[in-house]
Amino acid sequence: MLVTLTQIHTMGADSQTKTILCAKTPELIATAIADRKPEQSQTDPKQHSQHQLAAELSQSDSTLSGAQFEKVLQTCSSNGGSSLAHDAEVDRKLKEIGSATPILPSEIGTDFNFKREIVWKNVVGFLLLHICGWVGLHLAFWRYCDYRTTIYCEYRAFWLMYASGQGVTMGAHRLWSHRAFKAKLWLRIILLWMHTLAGQNCLYVWVRDHRQHHKFSDTDADPHNANRGFFFSHIGWLLSRKHPKVIEYGKKIDMSDLEADPLIMFQKE
Numbered sequence: 001m002l003v004t005l006t007q008i009h010t011m012g013a014d015s016q017t018k019t020i021l022c023a024k025t026p027e028l029i030a031t032a033i034a035d036r037k038p039e040q041s042q043t044d045p046k047q048h049s050q051h052q053l054a055a056e057l058s059q060s061d062s063t064l065s066g067a068q069f070e071k072v073l074q075t076c077s078s079n080g081g082s083s084l085a086h087d088a089e090v091d092r093k094l095k096e097i098g099s100a101t102p103i104l105p106s107e108i109g110t111d112f113n114f115k116r117e118i119v120w121k122n123v124v125g126f127l128l129l130h131i132c133g134w135v136g137l138h139l140a141f142w143r144y145c146d147y148r149t150t151i152y153c154e155y156r157a158f159w160l161m162y163a164s165g166q167g168v169t170m171g172a173h174r175l176w177s178h179r180a181f182k183a184k185l186w187l188r189i190i191l192l193w194m195h196t197l198a199g200q201n202c203l204y205v206w207v208r209d210h211r212q213h214h215k216f217s218d219t220d221a222d223p224h225n226a227n228r229g230f231f232f233s234h235i236g237w238l239l240s241r242k243h244p245k246v247i248e249y250g251k252k253i254d255m256s257d258l259e260a261d262p263l264i265m266f267q268k269e
Contacts, residue, residue, distance in 0.1 A: 108219040108245060110227040116240040123239050160197060167194025172203055176258065177210040192263055204258055204268040211253050212246070221249040 140150045171191030174180040183191065195203050209223045216222050223246050224237040242250075258264045 108216060108221050108249075110218070110220055110225060112227075114220070114243060116243075118240050126235075126239070163194045164198035167191055167196070168198050168200060168206075171195045172200075172206045173210065176203060176264075177207045179257075188261075188263065192267060196267060202268045203264050204255065207258060208250060208253050208255055211255075212250050215253070216249055220245040222246070223250075 139145055140153065145153075171188075172195050175183055175188075175191060192203060195206075200206055213222050213224060218226050220243045223242065224233045225243075226233040228236070
């Protein structure tokens, strides 16, 4: 059986390659089966269940995972032999699913009419955090504290900032989000601890959001969509509720590698 597919390889953000149908699939399938021209029986009882499955899958506004795709093929194989009519039905079903599955950023886009809901507890929390920082600097440099206390506190603060920064950039970003290198257990424990110091949510959520950002960059499925402005993409996205597309497509990000790591799941809990 000849089935023409379009493969999209996600680099960095999602380390595992998946077979996904996109809007170009109908065009490719039509080319592949142009010479077959099979004749299908109008009374074929198999067509009803196949039409049902195709309609069910085509209504889903999401990517088609490898497991779902295998399920479609297995269903088709169990309902018919290797006849040309059966092959054509499989191709037609794949054509319908592919045309109704938006996976490219250009197919998701940005809805500029969407109104975000502000999370006021986050706004107040960030505001208080920065006020405390400015008060601390004022007390340290305007001689409200002994100079030795200031030097000691600044020394510790510098190394804590450096460690937490490495936990985010080297750990959450390069190691766990992009899998740019491998690390032994002791290094993973240290990086996980340093990431916890940063206070940038748990590692699991950080990695999921970053992989999603790369996979659906500058769309409504991107947690910090740059099309919504400089402030939103850096700070505003932390102060408002997520767009429904962020929630929907976030559930489809492959996180199996992190879910298999007991240390990361312990920090998540």
